[in-house]
Amino acid sequence: MLPSIEQRLALELSAKPAQVAAAVALLDEGATVPFIARYRKEATGGLDDIQLRLLEERLRYLRELEDRRASIIASITEQNKMTPALLQSIALAEDKTRLEDLYLPYKQKRRTKAQIAIEAGLAPLAEALLADPTLTPEEAAGAYLRDAFTNDDGGANPGVPDAKAALDGARQILMERFAEDATLLQSLRDYVREHGVVESKVVAGQEDAGEKFADYFDYSETLGTIPSHRALALMRGRREGVLDVVLRLDTESEKPKWDAPHNPCEGRICAAFGIKNNGRPADKWLADTARWTWRVKSFMYIETELMGALREKAELDAIGVFARNLKALLLAAPAGPRATMGLDPGLRTGVKVAVVDATGKVVDTATIYPHQPRNDWDGALHTLGQLAAKHNVSLISIGNGTASRETDKLAGDLIKQNQELKLQKIVVSEAGASVYSASEFASRELPDLDVSIRGAVSIARRLQDPLAELVKIDPKSIGVGQYQHDVSQTQLARSLDAVVEDCVNAVGVDVNTASSALLARVSGLSSSVAQGIVAYRDLKGAFASRAALKSVPRLGDKTFEQAAGFLRVMNGENPLDASAVHPESYPVVQKILLDTKRDMKNVIGDAALIKSLNPAKYADEKFGVPTVTDILKELEKPGRDPRPEFTTATFKEGVEAISDLRPDMILEGVVTNVAAFGAFVDIGVHQDGLVHISALSNTFVKDPHTVVKAGQVVKVKVLEVDPKRKRIALTMRLTDSAPQPGAKPEQRADRNDGKRLAQHQRQEKPAPAAGGAMAEAFAKLRK
Known part of the structure; x- marks a missing residue:
């Protein structure tokens, strides 16, 4: 039998089975990856979030594999066709491909030509010709003629009117057997995977319409070397009707003729069933049957499968690229709580202006027309100067869309004219801002603002805190992906949601200022509970402690356990509530305070003292050395932000186009x-x-x-x-x-x-x- 799921995962992750078993148990109990990675290190032996994400994905696959294995065994058993050898092969199948190969002969399918031939009694003819090639096919076929008839189940059968029909039926029986042999199929698949060439040609008449695919009008590359972006481009070109994309063997640059020597795959089919060209009467008929099997059944099946596998791999690569880019964008350096002016550049429709205070609250808006056709440059500078002075603006955030460089120049003039304000300008990506502005969330958050102004608000806020603002947007709309619309949207959403969850929990969330969109990404919190926190906060005022969160409706003990460590209460009753120390670990801190004979305020931030402490001294059965080590790091720099320091790029003056x-x-x-x-x-x-x-x-x-x-x-x-x-x-x-x-x-x-x-x-x-x-x-x- 195969090793258990836990054993297989342990091998893949280079971890111990006990670590994997503990992680699987926690996941099954509803624990999130960020919670397990941060607060259950003793249980998992320190598996990090990357290992846990891989474990979670592979666990899903392996459980689906086991469900499919059980279903296949049940189906074959119900057909009374299960044998001990087949059962063992199914039990040892390591992936879905092998499992489906074994199931192929027993899969319920529409009535095939081979089944019709078997009903007509042609199976003995097929067996005879394969076993004894000295038989003359036409003569042997003469013994199997019969009139059309009706099956026991009422199905019509054309019978066997002549020798040609008998041999055609016998060939269909052998072709189906050859094509459904699991060992042979894997051998053919391996050969094509190694020697397959993907080839594309432009569809006649599509040269102009498909000019963007010009590099693929006459293109070929080995199957194993095509990078993901090229594979996805080929798939898109085929889908849009511009490219004809096929898979061929590297030995067949042109479509082979029927009488050409057997290619390596046809040769493998012959070898698997003892077919040889020794000049015997049935040898050519059997060789042609092998060729028919390859061209009509096996190759078409393998081509569909391998091209599908190429697409899936390319999609996974593309999703991986998107996920890494999204993570970098979400964890970009925040400018911090500073009054910011957001400018959404435009020409004819004007530049939309929104001023937000240090907390992100909208305090003023305007629309200016410095560019064509109005060219009200001086009026625009006057308006912006008044807004900047009135609200003590220190940052100007400029969207990078149409007219961004012209607007950037306007901001430069504003800074020169108002040097006493010490303004700083930054061009930011406005990707996804329009999606947010027209969203239901934006309508609830900014109900009194026109959708066009909401974009400027988003541009301002994403400079203050990119993570807090970008979580309001569907990750797929942020626009840092590679062929993102060509990949599995379910897989993409799952991967990107995991990235957002990991980023939010790595940084931590201020429970008294966070939006419901940001809170919903915290470990253990659903959208409804996140909205409940905001509603409770609006009704009762700011939370004074983490413990106060338990008063929020539907926020029970399990949810609190998952979320509390990632929620921050700044300037609250307990200094630890502003750190990543989980409330369940507060007794460890008390033990440290008693041992050092100091109070909380004198311990927090005292790097020299904390570095002198031995984590093992404060560990016990519940909180081991890894947890105590994390606690000491937090006490040294409580609530530390993993994001880098804020820096900006300066575009060269005079280089605008x-x-x-x-x-x-x-x-x-x-x-x-x-x-x-x-x-x-x-x-x-x-x-x-x-x-x-x-x-x-x-x-x-x-x-x-x-x-x-x-x-x-x-x-x-x-x-x-x-x-x-x-x-x-x-x-x-x-x-x-x-x-x-x-x-x-x-x-x-x-x-x-x-x-x-x-x-x-x-x-x-x-x-x-x-x-x-x-x-x-x-x-x-x-x-």
Whole structure:
């Protein structure tokens, strides 16, 4: 028998079965991954959140596998076809593919040609010709003729009118047997996986309509080497009717003729059933049967399966890219509680302005028209100056959509004219802001504001605290994915939700200021309980302690256990309520205070004292050394934020459009997206440039995520600019030189992959209108 699920997971995670069993038990009890990773280290032996997420995913798969195994065993047993050998093979099947191969001959299916032939009594003919190739097929077939008849179940059978019909029926029986042999099928699958070539051609007449897929009009690549972004591009091209995508063997560059020698797969079918070409009467008939099996059944089945597997792997890779980018964006450095002015740039519809105070509360709004067609530059500066002075604004957050550089210049003039205010301007990504503005949550949160102004509010708040604002938006709408609309939406949502949950709980949440959207991402809290916390807070006032949360309706002991450690009560009754120390561990802190003969205020933050303490001294059966160690770290820096320090990129003055770029120009920018082949960087010209993976570092880079992440400020040099196709090639190796005209840069083909992805991503997003992108979108919504 196979090892248990716990044993298999332990092997995959390089962990002990006891660790896995404990984690599985906690998950089954409803514990979340952040809670287990942080507060149940003794039980799991210190499994971290990455291991636990993998465990959770694989546990789901293996349990589905066991359910399917039981279902298959029941089905075959019910058909009275189970044998000890088959039962053992099913019991030892390690994955769903092997399981389905074994079940294939017993799977309930529509009445096949082979079944009709068996009903007509042709099975003995098929057996005879396979067992004795010295038989003459036509002569042997003559003994099996019969008239049309009706089966016992009422089904019509055409019978066997002549020898040709008899041999066709016998062939169908053997083809089905050959194609459903599990061992042979796996052998053929392995060969095609190693020697398969994916080939694409443009569909006749689609050359112009499918120009974005031009690189795949005549393309081929081995199945095992296609990177995820190219695989997804091929799938999209096929889905849109532009590309004809097929799988073939590397030995068959052209469609093989019928009388060609057997290919390696046809040869394997022959070898598996002892078919040889020795000049005997039935040898050619049997060889043709093997060829029919491969071309009509086995290859079509394997092609569908392997292309499906390629798509699934590409989707998983794409989801992984999205998840890593989302995590980097959510954990971007917050500017902190400072009064902020949000500017949602636009041309014809004006620039929407929202001022929020240090807590994110909207205190003022306006619409200004500094750009074409009104060009009220001075009036706009006057309005912004008044708002900044009135509300003590210290930060200006500018959305990076249409007219962002023009608005950035306006903010620059505002800063020069009001130097006493010490204003600072930052361009931020406005991805997803329009989705938030038109959402039901935004309607509840900002009911008195027009949807176009809500975008400016979101732009302001995401500078103060990116995590707190971005959790209000469906993760899929944040726009840092790779072909995100082409992947399994269920799998994508599950992965991204896990990322958001991990990020929120890693940072912690101030229970007295957090929105219900942010609270809903806290370990153990549902949307309804999160809304209940906000409603209770609005009715009763701020929570004075974590314990007070137990008064919230439907927030029971189990929920409190899961959530309390991640909720912060700032300036509350107990200083520990502002830390990541779980309330269940407060007795450990009391033990430390008694031992050191100090009060809480004198212990918290005293790094020298805390470093001198031995965690083992305060451990017991309930709280082991890992938990005590975490407690001491918290006492040293209570409520520490894992996010980096706040920094900003400064776009180069005078470089506002792609036409302003010149080769060898060194610029500062912000990484907007990281893909398998490189990183996209916003350098302030409304078109992201691509730093190919080969240009990220002076050393070899296998994974771009090890070098850069979304939101990171970087310096880049311009290598190439193609204004017509809106393509910008950048390098982070500042010693590189731009290629001379006519020279062919290294890895140009790979860079094209990135450019194609950039085009595809932008095509997935609504094209910005002439005015403010958000305002125009909302105008359409109102129609």
